């Protein structure tokens with residue numbers, strides 16, 4: 001199972017982080033079906049999308 005992530009900037013201050021090869025197609029909007037969690041960072045917002053396989057909870061720190 002791949003654990004690759006795609007980082008895509010959709011606006012000057014918005015970056016989406018989506019899991020590749022997930023079971024659903026992620027939309028680069030805050031309304032993506034996975035319910036991305038916005039994280040405010042200096043200079044903008046990062047929207048971390050949730051993978052259906054829960055890989056973000058399996059990675060080593």
Ligand SMILES: [Zn+2]
Nearest residue numbers: 026032034049
């Ligand atoms: Zn998503």
